[in-house]
Amino acid sequence: MDNFVRTKLVEWGLSEWVETFKDQEIDKENIFDLDDREIENLITKAGPRMRFKKNLKLLKVIKSEQNHQLPEFDSRRVLPSTSDTGKRKSDLQNDASRLQSPAKRQRLSMPGFAESIILSDVKSIMTFVHERLNDQDKLSAFLKKKISDLETDKRELVGVFGKTGAGKSSLINAIIEEKNLLPSGSINACTSVMIKVEANTHNKYEAEIEFITKEEWKDELWSFRQLLDNNENQEKEDDDDYRDAVEKLTALYGEEWKEKSSENLMENKYFKEIPEFLQSRRKILRCESANELSAQFVKYTRSESKQGEGNEGKKWFWPLVKCVTVRVPNNPFLQHVTLVDLPGNGDCNKSRDQMWKGIVGDCSIVWIVTEINRAAAEKEAWEILESVSSLIGNGGECQQIHFICTKSDLLDDSDDLSQADIHERIVNRNQEAKDGVRKEFNKRTKIKKHFTDDSFKVFTVSSKEFLKGKYLSPEETEIPQLQGFLQELNDCHSETVNYVNGARGILSLIHGANSRGVDDKKAEVCAELERNTNLQLRNVNKEMEETYTAFEKYLDDGVEKSKRSYGEKLKNFLYRGKKGGAFHKVLKCVVKNGGVYKPKKGTLINLNMKLASCLIDSIDDEFRKTFPNDSERGAFNGVIDTFSLNTDSLFEKYKNAELQLRFLKTEEEKIKAKLNRTMRKQKKRVYSSLIETIEDIMDEGYKKAAEFSGKDTLYNMRETITDHVHSKEDMFERAKNTMLEKLHSLMEKILKTLEETMKESIERSFTTDGGLLPDVSTELEMVKKHYDKLVGTPDDETSLTGFADQVETAETWTQTSLPRGSAV
Structure with a gap:
């Protein structure tokens, strides 16, 4: 075995197979001759084997191009332009030493690997240009800011929901091809701990554990003690809150909590294994393997289903944990994607709940995971989806929902069937499940208010079959389809194009300012651009005013419906348990938690949402129309996307201003992309x-109701809540006005940003002397070629592969040919 094979295996995330290849004496010459049978003998796992085959195929294409085409190499690439006025050669070499081009780029799987090389190269060029710009004039400062603004660190969030036992952990493990990363099996998942899975920049497996605060745990202990003391004479086995309190206390303290006060349970001795909790710091675990890391962090996310022999006195710290972030090295599916295993409906702990709401709202994609058996009728899965639909839809950024039916390989009464019959039955049953789930989705009007049929997809997966392939091919397990989907999110073709195009525009402006060929036409071209800008801004303003008027109308209707119906809504909620009983405890929890009760099992109870429902329903359709989550049509009926200075029509008329106009066109595209991101957030x-x-206005009433105890508590809570709502009947009008104020503020911000950005860009492009700017003619030519590669043949993988080969050859040449100490 040689270094070539070892390096490739590490680059492809297959380092665990290095010794196997070494034992079989696989080297650079014979690796290309491996057939499927030999590869199967070398790599016994299906996922890594598929990855190896894909990369080997790519490597063969590259080798073929090397044999038939001598890559061109421009020695100017080694050092950027060195024609800066007043700079000595030694100064330029010092600049280059500080700004070396990156080391040999790591190849990624097609089609993104060549784009990563292009992006890295252009970033190196722009870093060099940024350093050469001075801070002595407004144009240079403007350009430096524009270069800094090119960088966007976009990470897509995929939220994974599903009840314990649905197979979430096995699914995530299979998709990212880390069989032993997330624990499953004989241990119970904790419903309150959020687990993020993302890429690591270091070659280690890592878990970062974030705890709740000491004050929050102290408050929970006090609440547990109140609950336990008041529950002594009641049916404990039917009380979810009681069982939840006992579970948390037993996980952390064993049986010792039964004899201790809440104050005693805060003593430092109970937390000596986790000093980070006491110090309000995060705990970091680092390991060489997924299996080792999983064994270490399991106590922060789960606990044994039974405290059996050998587990006496063992502590499980998950009651203190808010979030665990697991980082995986060398994983192609997690480059720009974070998978988040989420609790179903938030948490009673305030900080956990705030984090939950924030992440749910930021998810680009949501996976709902449930077992395939009765998937269409699985009550809990649909309840989770309905409970989060407004948070991920109009209140979030979700573009697609994937309903994932797991364990698709399991069949009843299959002992006497042949392998072919089992395969046929699995395939047919999976299709039936998909049809059933799709029909159920069409019945769910609450979900369909936020999502169209096109944004809802159904998958039937088997993590087990993906790994061993007894009855189903890898494609039939549908794991590769989900992997492909993650790979699409990772490729970020548009982000690369946007960066390179923006760089081209900036370099065009610098070069154009140096040429000074447009001096005699400055006033004329500026006047025309400003006319176009003002016309386009009027169009944007007109659309926004119409949107505001529509919102105002729909909200007025919502206010009237709310005033007519809130009395009945209150009655239905407050008096559904007329004789008290269990409802007394439910209402007590509701008022103690600001109108919201999250039972251990069952549907989320939210009185605030009931009171606001007419207002929310009144604007849901208009809101989705105004702020669609899908990327095909932008906000405000696409008026931002259609904003244009019409620079294309000016290229022929003002040929000497082509470079400045090119910059303005890229600035226009950049600001529109930025504003669309802003609107998705705001x-x-x-x-x-x-x-x-509604929550803010109701808070006072809840606090008053929560103070009652003893006889007639239920009656007093009901009367207090009812009286408070009657006295605050104007809260619906206030809620309407608050939304309109925030909408107006957002529209003003969008208009102001658009106007100021474009007018400043026009001014800087045509009214500032560029005498102090460096010569970037070579860099501009290089970036143009990169841009043409990206957009000229976006589907031509061979072209990008050939380019990557050219870059690698150039880097090898510079590393071996330059004098010792020279910089690239």
Whole structure:
């Protein structure tokens, strides 16, 4: 075995197979001759084997191109332009030493690997240009800011929901091809701990554990003690809250909590294994393997289903944990994606709940995971989806829902069937499950208010079959389809194109300012651009005013419906348990928790949402139309996307200003992309303002109701809540006004940003002397070629592969040919 094979295996995330290849004496010459049978003998796991085959195929393409085409190499690439006025050669070499091009780029699987090389190269160029710009004039400062603004660190969030036992952990393990990462099996998942899975920049498996605060745990202990003391004479086995309190206390303290006060349970001795909790710090675990890390962090996310022999005195710290972030090295599916295993409906702990709401609202994709057996009728899965639909839809950024039916390989009464018959029955049953889930989705009007048929997809998966393949091919397990979906999120083709195009625009402006060929036409071209800008801004303003008027109308209707119906809504909620009984405890929890009760099992109870429902229903359709989550049509009926200075029509008329116009065109595209991102974030605040206003106004009433105890508590709580709502009847009008204020503020911000950005760009492009700017002609030519590679043949993988080969050859040449100490 040689270094070539070892390096490739590490690059492809297959380092655990290095010794196997070494034992079989696989080297650079014979690796290309491996057939499927030999590969199967070398790599016994299906996932890594598929990855190896894909990368080997790519490697063969590259080798073929090397044999038939000598890559071109421009020595100017080694050092950027060195024609800066007043700079000595030694100064330029020092600049280059500080700004070396990156080390040899790691190849990624097609089609993204060549794009990563292009992006890295252009970033190196722009870093060099940024350093060469001075801070002595407004244009240079403007350009430096524009270069800094090119960088966007976009990470897509995929939220994973599903009840314990649905197979979430096995699914995530299979998809990212880390069989032993997330624990499953004989241990119970904790419903309150959020688990993020993302890529690590270091070659280690890592878990970062974030705890709740000491004050929050102290408050929970006090609440547990009140609950336990008041429950002594009641049926404990039917009380979810009682069981939840006992479970948390037993996990952390064993049986010792039964004899201790809440104050005693805060003593430092109970937390000596986790000093980070006492110090309000995060705990970091680092390991060499997924299996080792899983064994270490399991106590922070789960606990044994039974405290059996050998577990006496063992502590499980998950009651103190808010979030665990697991980081995996060398994983192609997690480059720009974070998978988040989420509790179903938030948490009674305030900080956990705030984090939960924030992440749910930021999810681009949501996976609902349930077992395939009765998937369409699985009550809990649909309840989870309905409970989060407004948070991920109008109140979030979710573009697609994937309903994932797990354990699709399991069949009843299959002992006497042949393998072919089992395969046929599995395939037919899976299709029936998909049809059933789709029909059920069409009945769920609450979900369909936020999502169209096209945004809802159904998968039937088997993690077990994906790994061993007894009855189903890898494709039939549908794990590869989900992997492909993650790979699409990771490829980020548009992000690469946007960066390179923006860089081209900036370099065009610098080069154009140096040429000074447009001096005699400055006033004329500026006047025309400003006319176009003002016309386009009027169009944007007109659309926004119409949107505001529509919102105002729908909210007025919502206010009237709310005033007519809130009395009946209150009655139905407060008096559904007329004789008291269990409802006394439910209402007590509701008022203690600000109108919301999250039972251990069952549907979320939210009185605030009931009171705000007419207002929310009144604007849901208009809101989705105004702020769609799908990327095909932008906000405000696409008026931002259609904003244009019409620079294309000016290229022919003002040929000497082509470089400046090129910059303005890229600036226009950049600001539109930025504003669309801003609106996706800010629209969530607009939408949530309705319920937040109701929550704020109701808070005083809940606090008064929570003070009652003893005889007639249920009656007093009911009367207090009813009286408070009657006295605050104007809260619906106030909620409407708050939403309209936030909407107006967002529209003003969008208009102001658009106007100021474009007018400043026009001014800087045509009214500032560029005499102090460096010569970037070579860099501009290089970036143009990169841009043409990206957009000229976006589906031509061979072209990108050939380019990557050219870059690698160039880097090898510079590393071996330059004098010792020279910089690239």
